[in-house]
Amino acid sequence: MNDSSNSRPAIEFRSVSYRIENDGGRELIHSLDLEIVRGETLILLGRSGSGKTTTLKLINHLLTPSEGDLLVEGRSTREWDPIRLRRGIGYVIQEVGLFPHFTVERNIGLVPRIEGWPADRIAQRVRELLQLFGLDPQIAPRYPRELSGGQRQRVGVARALAADPPILLMDEPFGALDPITRSELQREFLRLQEGLRKTIVFVTHDLREALLLGTRIALMEAGRLVSVHARDQFLTSQEPLAVSYRRALETAAS
Amino acid sequence: MNLWQFMLQNRGEVFELTLEHVWLVGVSTALAVLVGIPLGILITRWPRLNKPVLGGANIIQTIPSLALFGFLLPAPWIGARADRLAILALALYALLPLIRNTYAGIKGVDPAVIEAGRGMGLTDRQLLFQVELPLALGVIIAGVRVATVISVGLATIAAAIGAGGLGEYIFRGLAMVNNQVILAGAIPAAAMALLADVSLGWLEKRLAAH
Numbered sequence: 001m002n003d004s005s006n007s008r009p010a011i012e013f014r015s016v017s018y019r020i021e022n023d024g025g026r027e028l029i030h031s032l033d034l035e036i037v038r039g040e041t042l043i044l045l046g047r048s049g050s051g052k053t054t055t056l057k058l059i060n061h062l063l064t065p066s067e068g069d070l071l072v073e074g075r076s077t078r079e080w081d082p083i084r085l086r087r088g089i090g091y092v093i094q095e096v097g098l099f100p101h102f103t104v105e106r107n108i109g110l111v112p113r114i115e116g117w118p119a120d121r122i123a124q125r126v127r128e129l130l131q132l133f134g135l136d137p138q139i140a141p142r143y144p145r146e147l148s149g150g151q152r153q154r155v156g157v158a159r160a161l162a163a164d165p166p167i168l169l170m171d172e173p174f175g176a177l178d179p180i181t182r183s184e185l186q187r188e189f190l191r192l193q194e195g196l197r198k199t200i201v202f203v204t205h206d207l208r209e210a211l212l213l214g215t216r217i218a219l220m221e222a223g224r225l226v227s228v229h230a231r232d233q234f235l236t237s238q239e240p241l242a243v244s245y246r247r248a249l250e251t252a253a254s
Numbered sequence: 255m256n257l258w259q260f261m262l263q264n265r266g267e268v269f270e271l272t273l274e275h276v277w278l279v280g281v282s283t284a285l286a287v288l289v290g291i292p293l294g295i296l297i298t299r300w301p302r303l304n305k306p307v308l309g310g311a312n313i314i315q316t317i318p319s320l321a322l323f324g325f326l327l328p329a330p331w332i333g334a335r336a337d338r339l340a341i342l343a344l345a346l347y348a349l350l351p352l353i354r355n356t357y358a359g360i361k362g363v364d365p366a367v368i369e370a371g372r373g374m375g376l377t378d379r380q381l382l383f384q385v386e387l388p389l390a391l392g393v394i395i396a397g398v399r400v401a402t403v404i405s406v407g408l409a410t411i412a413a414a415i416g417a418g419g420l421g422e423y424i425f426r427g428l429a430m431v432n433n434q435v436i437l438a439g440a441i442p443a444a445a446m447a448l449l450a451d452v453s454l455g456w457l458e459k460r461l462a463a464h
Contacts, residue, residue: 060373086375097370101388111374160374169373 011036016068046220090160098144150181275419282344294356311350340412348401355397359390392462399454
């Protein structure tokens with residue numbers, strides 16, 4: 001996955017549609033065209049059911065496009081070995097999904113371990129990541145249930161980054177946290193992304209978060225991509241959905 | 255002569271019948287585990303098999319035990335010896351709790367954990383052995399526990415077809431109208447069931463800690 005031809009988009013949707021096979025063929029994604037540039041943080045913004053999470057799962061081939069083609073690093077997800085593809089893409093979900101029977105250390109070291117890294121290198125990497133995320137090394141032997149929500153989510157992000165994947169998918173990673181912890185993690189995210197420059201696709205329904213973290217914001221509604229704006233453009237866009245999002249934010253602020 | 259004197263006098267026979275009983279229960283439960291757990295895993299992978307497999311195991315449970323022994327009698331090799339027959343029948347009875355609990359245990363794993371594992375590139379096999387089975391283990395052991403306790407009780411009926419075990423005393427006592435002889439079979443069997451229940455219960459609690 002460490003292709004260096006930087007001109008090519010990291011991820012490219014070409015008229016991708018996705019239908020559920022056994023639900024009367026209900027279409028969740030309709031003819032999506034989108035290019036995600038290497039090193040950017042692309043926000044997928046939209047209401048529940050707008051297709052954001054589905055879009056994310058198409059990228060790591062948890063779902064297969066019904067039509068069209070989706071290229072990751074220039075190669076169709078249909079042609080990728082799904083296991084190889086996923087190990088090169090970090091994945092963070094709102095529920096975190098830490099393995100409850102693994103210690104923090106084993107959770108973070110999961111992908112390196114199944115990739116066959118030597119034990120001392122894994123241990124080294126785990127220490128590095130704990131430090132990077134401002135986590136006390138003493139939590140390494142603890143189990144997820146012994147952590148706070150914020151710690152758990154940090155460990156979740158650390159786990160996704162363990163094998164240093166060039167792409168990171170984040171599905172409302174901070175959605176379940178209290179406002180103070182959320183804001184802490186958002187600031188950490190910005191600091192980290194400054195140094196790491198991963199290609200990140202970040203799903204949220206929170207415009208404030210989108211404006212804070214995103215390089216570009218892709219607005220989705222009912223399975224369609226409505227618009228893609230650079231962050232600053234979003235604030236002046238006349239696109240009706242963008243306008244209503246801004247209104248909602250202003251109402252909340254006043 | 256009271257019960258304790260009877261058991262003490264016949265301690266050789268009590269010991270032998272207890273061993274036979276343990277053998278019947280142990281081998282049949284082991285067989286049921288070897289078949290039931292893979293079947294339980296299978297129906298999580300192929301949901302279409304769910305109904306026929308669980309339905310089949312359910313039907314077996316409804317067959318009265320004496321009738322099941324009778325049905326199996328004509329089977330080649332199996333029918334030739336009473337203990338083989340009893341072991342097969344007991345194993346068939348033990349299947350349902352094992353299949354059902356394996357299935358329920360795996361299905362009960364937090365979907366977010368499965369999704370995260372799959373999303374990080376675990377293979378199906380890695381997901382099964384490193385995530386699903388370890389997390390389902392408590393529920394699976396609960397199934398083994400239920401199956402074992404049921405087997406200890408059912409195995410007393412195996413004496414009716416001459417397979418031995420503590421049921422020998424129970425049937426003999428019934429024929430002699432002698433409660434002490436009945437109890438000489440029933441009490442060790444009950445103790446065995448309790449012991450299995452407590453020890454497997456302890457194991458279950460330890461394994462379900464996560």
